[in-house]
Each structure stands twice: as structure tokens, then as C-alpha cells.
Amino acid sequence: MLAEQKVRHLDATALIATVLDPGSYRSWDKPVTDPDPDPAYRAELAAAREKSGVDESVLTGEGLIRGRRVAVIVSEFRFLAGSIGAAAAERIVLAVERATAEGLPLLAGPASGGTRMQEGTLAFLSMIKITAAVRAHRQTGFPYLVYLRHPTTGGVMASWGSLGHITVAEPAALLGFLGPRVYEALHGKPFPENVQVAENLFDKGLVDAVVPPGQLPDIVNRALNILSPGAPAPVGPPPTLGVAPSDAGAWTSIEISRNPRRPDLRQLLAYGARDVLPLNGTGQGEKDPGLLLALARFGEKSCVVLGHSRPRPSQQTAMGPASLREARRGMRLAEELGLPLLTVIDTGGAALSKEAEEGGLAGEIARSLHDLIGLQSPSVSVLLGQGAGGGALALLPADRTVAAQHAWLSPLPPEGASAIVHRSTEFAPAMSASQGVNVAALHANGLIDHIVDERPDAALEARAFCRRMGQAIEYELSLVSASGIGELIPRRLGKYANLGRRLRA
Structure with a gap:
């Protein structure tokens, strides 16, 4: 006792x-x-x-x-x-x-x-x-x-x-x-x-x-x-700046992203970051395993990190409303401490449960979007793997977005989209292609700014992949931190207002 x-x-x-x-x-x-x-x-x-x-x-x-x-x-x-x-x-x-x-x-x-x-x-x-x-x-x-x-x-x-x-x-x-x-x-x-x-x-x-x-x-x-690291040295462009989208189809990327051995946020922090200090809960009596919150340095660049925590065996970690209240603690820390915010997206979908509905999940997603789009700190988001539904969208808005080659972003898991349109899940591969969920489509539409290659699958080279991703994150954090918040917020708003316009022009 x-x-x-x-x-x-x-x-x-x-x-x-x-x-x-x-x-x-x-x-x-x-x-x-x-x-x-x-x-x-x-x-x-x-x-x-x-x-x-x-x-x-x-x-x-x-x-x-x-x-x-x-x-x-x-x-x-x-x-x-x-x-x-x-x-x-x-x-x-x-x-x-x-x-x-x-x-x-x-x-x-x-x-x-x-x-x-x-x-x-x-x-x-x-x-x-x-x-x-x-x-x-x-x-x-x-x-x-x-x-x-x-x-x-x-x-x-x-x-x-x-x-x-x-x-x-x-x-x-x-x-x-x-x-x-x-x-x-x-x-x-x-x-x-x-x-x-x-x-x-x-x-x-x-x-x-x-x-x-x-x-x-x-x-x-x-x-x-x-929190007080001193002036960082300038960060040169990493090799990943020249990486192009994979020519694999959307469904192939989705299958690759679902490999249980694919590196997750924990491995990204272990192999790609330094001086990691995990934080715990909202500070207000809630703790949800669906989200990981930490302070970290990528190279010489400090940040507040918040992102999806992939389920461990025998553990359910779908993101619930408490996860987003914990995420908003991270957002407040970033603003108050003057640190950039890094969000990491890797989720098969938000929690679907009585508890999540009664806990106000939809409202928490809305408040997260509201706070991120107006965040008074520089921000970078990372599409690391799966990106299904409102659970993914809730952590997405940022000044710059980095993506692994086989990451994806979709309104629902493709099987769910197929069930809505065709009343069957068997059309999931075709739906994923038509909806433009993969990195190639997202890059073409102006969402993704930086792609980190997989050689040919991050699950086969976890440490090396995480190191490349860590270098890309350090560069992007340095890039956004060089601008004042008065420049960043209008540019951030313009980025999302203009999504897709380059293809319609």
C-alpha cells in the first residue's frame, strides 16, 4: 500500500x-x-x-x-x-x-x-x-x-x-x-x-x-x-529537401503504414531527438494513452512535442477527448515558453465510444483546430503514418508540414469511406485512390512542404528513417522560428485557404 x-x-x-x-x-x-x-x-x-x-x-x-x-x-x-x-x-x-x-x-x-x-x-x-x-x-x-x-x-x-x-x-x-x-x-x-x-x-x-x-x-x-538552450547554430538544408513523392499507389501506402513494426512517435523521439523529457496528462486530472506529450530537442532546436501514440499490444489508445485536452496543454506551453510546437500524426481514427461522445470529442477537435490555426508560436506538423479522420485533422494545422513517403490523410479510413459510398468495404483501395489521400496528392495540392523518403519502407530501417525525419524536423523548426509570429499566422491562414487552388488554376 x-x-x-x-x-x-x-x-x-x-x-x-x-x-x-x-x-x-x-x-x-x-x-x-x-x-x-x-x-x-x-x-x-x-x-x-x-x-x-x-x-x-x-x-x-x-x-x-x-x-x-x-x-x-x-x-x-x-x-x-x-x-x-x-x-x-x-x-x-x-x-x-x-x-x-x-x-x-x-x-x-x-x-x-x-x-x-x-x-x-x-x-x-x-x-x-x-x-x-x-x-x-x-x-x-x-x-x-x-x-x-x-x-x-x-x-x-x-x-x-x-x-x-x-x-x-x-x-x-x-x-x-x-x-x-x-x-x-x-x-x-x-x-x-x-x-x-x-x-x-x-x-x-x-x-x-x-x-x-x-x-x-x-x-x-x-x-x-x-527550455533555455542558448542560441542554436544555423541549420543547413537536409538531403530530404529534394525527395519526391513515392510512385506507389495510395492503397499500397496505406498497407505499408499499417505495419505494426513501422516506427512510431516513441521511436522518432528515441532515435531522432535528444534531451527528451516526457510530460504527463492535462495537469487537470486527465490522462489518455492516445496522446504523447513531451519537451524535446531535434538537433539544436527545442520544441514542445505532441502526437498520437500508436497502440501497444493489448492496449487501446484511440484518441479521446482527454487526449486533445492534453494536446492543448502542450499548445499553451509552447506559447508561454516561446517554443515552436511539433505535432505528429499517426492514427487509425479517433475513439468511437459512448465515453468519447459524452466527453465532447467533436468539440475538442474543433477547439484544437481553433487553437492551432491561431497558435502564437511557430509550428510544424508531421504525417508519420496513418492519418484517419478528425483524430488526424485535430493535430494537422501548422506553418510547415513534413510527411513520410507512405503517410496518408483521409476523412475516414478508406474502408469507412467505401462503406458510405458503396455499402461495402471492398472498394477501399479504389476509394483511397479517388480521394487523393496519399502524399503525392497532398503534395500536389499544397499541403505537404517536405517529404522524408522510406527505403523502401520505414519499418525495414526504423533507426535510419527516424534520423532522417529528425534532421528534417530540425530544419523545419529552424525555418519557421526565423520568422516573427506576425508573419507566420497570415501565411498559415493563407496556406489552408489556398489548398488545392494551384491545381484549379
């Missing part, structure tokens, strides 16, 4: 020593000014200072993580359960503002019972000014990373503990809004076991990973390699 695990939890000083490079920490803290406390509270503060060895419930400062300068805010739970009063709130806000002013990524490590009850409503309201400071930091495009420690509850979990671009948690940490002791006092029964536990929050898509403190420097380093 998760609730029975015994884990040693680090105090603030030990966490700082574990995460930052040795000897690099410099405190930003100035002596605190206590509110005008009554004698009992004054005694509590004195006892807390003696017990914890620190003057308040948070420590702030800066240090290096793998040589990179980072600001840190870390709770000390031994100081009145890490609770946040006026002095602690002011210390947090000043640290966030300084990190913003100095252009530093910020790592927060909360461990707190929430608002300090001894200071009442004004302490409670301080969560608003902390949130405002974090919002300003995020809006500048500087990374805000959160490591949720045991325990984090109440107003801290409901403010600066839940606003990370990336959020990871300590193993077996108690994490939730209402503390279990408060729940039992109010309701007369214990809170259900293993709900407010880090591992359960990961399963529900609320945190991106669960890692012990010793692994946190690696996670932060990988994240910052992607």
Missing part, C-alpha cells in the same frame, strides 16, 4: 544541498519582520526558529544546477508545518520578482500545510499575490518548475504549488487540497487511503513524474537544456 511506505523526507537545507551544485548556493533572504503577534504566537515563532534552525518557513536564493544558474524557493516544513504567513509570502514574492528581473529559471520545492492559521485571513489572501508574481514570471517566458514534497496541501497546493510548467513530485508524498486531519475533523471519518499520494496523482495526469530528490538535478537539467 502506498500509504504504508516509509520514506525519509529532506528538510529545506538538505534538499538545497542535494539539488544544487556543491558550494553554489547563495541566499537571497533578508531578516523577516514579524506581524504584531500575541504572546502565544510570538512563543510559537521562537520555538519554530529554535527547532528548525531557520527564521521562516521558506528559504530563497540561487545556485547552479549542472553549471546553470537557477533561482530556488524551498519550504521548511519543520517551521510551523511550512505554513505561509505574511513574512513568508513576502519572501516568496521578492524571490519570484528577482528571478524574473534577472531572467532566471525558478525551481520551487513546497512542503507545507498551507496558510498560517495564526495570521488568519490576511495570510490566506497572500496566496493571491504569490500567484500574481508567479504569473508574471511565467508570462516572461522563463521556466517555472515545481517539485512537490511531502506534505503539500491547502493554499500552497492551490496556488504556487500547482502552477509549474513542469511539475514532479517526491515519492509517497501526501499532496492534496484538504489535509486528511482537517477532513477527518470535519466529516468524522478518515479520508480514503492512497488518493492524496504522489503516485496516484501521476496516474491521474496531475503531475509529470515521481522522482526522489537525488534524481531532481537530472530532471531540471534536461528540462533547462530544452
